[in-house]
Amino acid sequence: MDNAVILAAESPLAPNLWELLVTVAGFAVLMYIVIKFVMPAFEKTFAERTEAIEGGIAKAEAAQAEANAAREEYKQQLLDARTEANRIREEARAEGAQILAELKEKAVVEATRISAQAEAQIEADRQAAVVSLRAEVGTLATELASRIVGESLADDARSARVVDRFLADLEAQSATQSAGAAK
Amino acid sequence: MIALALPAQTTTEEGFVPPTIEEAHPPNILPWNTEYGVWFAPGFGKQMLLVILSVVLIGAFFYVASRRGQLVPGKLQFVGEAAYGFVRNSIGKDIIGGRDFLKYVPWLFTAFFFILVNNIFGAVPLLQIPSFSHPGSAYAIAAIFYILWIAVGVKKHGLRYFKLAVVPSGVPWYIMPLVVPIEIISNFLVRPVTHSLRLFATMLAGHLIVMLAGSAIEFMALSGNVLLQGTGLLVLGGAIAMYMLEALIMVLQAYVFTLLAAIYIEGALHADAH
Numbered sequence: 001m002d003n004a005v006i007l008a009a010e011s012p013l014a015p016n017l018w019e020l021l022v023t024v025a026g027f028a029v030l031m032y033i034v035i036k037f038v039m040p041a042f043e044k045t046f047a048e049r050t051e052a053i054e055g056g057i058a059k060a061e062a063a064q065a066e067a068n069a070a071r072e073e074y075k076q077q078l079l080d081a082r083t084e085a086n087r088i089r090e091e092a093r094a095e096g097a098q099i100l101a102e103l104k105e106k107a108v109v110e111a112t113r114i115s116a117q118a119e120a121q122i123e124a125d126r127q128a129a130v131v132s133l134r135a136e137v138g139t140l141a142t143e144l145a146s147r148i149v150g151e152s153l154a155d156d157a158r159s160a161r162v163v164d165r166f167l168a169d170l171e172a173q174s175a176t177q178s179a180g181a182a183k
Numbered sequence: 184m185i186a187l188a189l190p191a192q193t194t195t196e197e198g199f200v201p202p203t204i205e206e207a208h209p210p211n212i213l214p215w216n217t218e219y220g221v222w223f224a225p226g227f228g229k230q231m232l233l234v235i236l237s238v239v240l241i242g243a244f245f246y247v248a249s250r251r252g253q254l255v256p257g258k259l260q261f262v263g264e265a266a267y268g269f270v271r272n273s274i275g276k277d278i279i280g281g282r283d284f285l286k287y288v289p290w291l292f293t294a295f296f297f298i299l300v301n302n303i304f305g306a307v308p309l310l311q312i313p314s315f316s317h318p319g320s321a322y323a324i325a326a327i328f329y330i331l332w333i334a335v336g337v338k339k340h341g342l343r344y345f346k347l348a349v350v351p352s353g354v355p356w357y358i359m360p361l362v363v364p365i366e367i368i369s370n371f372l373v374r375p376v377t378h379s380l381r382l383f384a385t386m387l388a389g390h391l392i393v394m395l396a397g398s399a400i401e402f403m404a405l406s407g408n409v410l411l412q413g414t415g416l417l418v419l420g421g422a423i424a425m426y427m428l429e430a431l432i433m434v435l436q437a438y439v440f441t442l443l444a445a446i447y448i449e450g451a452l453h454a455d456a457h
Contacts, residue, residue: 012204015222017222019228023234023314027327030241030293031289031290033246039292041252042267042268
């Protein structure tokens with residue numbers, strides 16, 4: 001019995017039970033501190049940090065999206081403005097062409113009108129000249145003839161006939177002359 | 184050759200007495216200078232003081248480091264977070280994984296730093312005892328995790344857990360009589376023993392080597408023999424190298440213990456998938 005106790009005492013594997021107890025108690029105290037204070041604090045910090053980082057990323061993503069949207073909008077506006085400008089330019093060009101065409105047309109019409117008017121005026125003047133000339137020539141010729149031939153020719157009917165015949169001869173003569181000149 | 188021959192010669196003349204394991208157990212503090220004993224021998228020793236000191240150090244450090252909880256950490260908080268994050272992610276998350284690994288992080292975290300600091304005490308001058316070189320502490324911490332992972336398994340799978348743990352799936356029935364006893368022995372008997380002895384033995388062996396080198400250097404330096412004193416310098420160089428190796432093993436064993444604890448918990452949680 002004594003021998004067994006001595007052997008046990010000498011064995012390096014024999015534990016001191018008080019040390020065993022102190023170790024368990026120490027472990028328990030440390031577990032309490034870790035569970036009560038250390039772990040919640042660290043886990044809270046970790047969670048907060050993760051949240052902060054993820055929140056920052058989300059914020060940056062939102063800002064990026066916003067910037068993209070603004071850029072798209074700006075691009076769209078630029079495109080719209082460019083289209084609008086093109087449209088206006090096209091319109092202006094079309095309008096200008098139309099105005100030009102209208103003016104040309106008007107000018108042509110005016111020119112035609114003016115030339116027609118001039119022609120008509122010329123014709124009228126000529127007619128007037130012809131009429132007055134004819135009357136005047138007739139009168140002059142008659143007067144001259146009556147003076148030459150005497151009072152006998154004062155009869156209107158006869159004088160008219162004579163004048164007409166004279167004029168017809170004159171015209172025929174001038175016509176043959178002008179025809180000869182044309183030849 | 185000379186170095187090997189000379190001590191043998193002098194040992195016979197003056198008697199070099201190597202330190203024994205008993206010297207890894209210094210006398211008690213309370214009652215003062217009484218003999219260290221095992222089993223129920225009363226007395227408050229240096230090792231117990233160191234265990235309590237480690238609890239105070241770890242608790243105070245992590246309490247202060249975690250208290251501020253700033254988004255941009257200061258130096259102290261950064262170190263605390265790195266230490267916590269290492270156990271949480273590299274051991275807890277990577278080994279246990281899933282949604283509820285966080286439940287087991289306090290166990291792993293506490294175990295890792297409890298063992299780490301107590302081991303490193305062995306490399307600190309004056310303290311110089313790795314607490315887990317005393318088997319009682321090693322048994323205690325291994326037992327805590329033995330109970331923990333069995334409890335986790337039973338809680339998750341009910342009593343069916345013991346069947347799941349010892350009857351592997353996909354094994355032909357005629358091999359079962361061979362496999363089941365092996366599984367019982369390896370999972371429920373050998374596992375806690377290796378879990379505790381691995382820690383205890385590496386710590387005790389490292390402590391003994393440094394202690395042996397120290398006493399040898401002292402003996403050689405005081406021998407008055409110039410050749411022996413020169414050899415003592417060689418031993419000193421070797422002792423320093425062993426001290427460095429020991430420091431590495433102290434950290435490594437804390438990691439290995441925690442890693443195995445995590446693997447056992449994971450095995451209990453997913454006993455049906457193994």
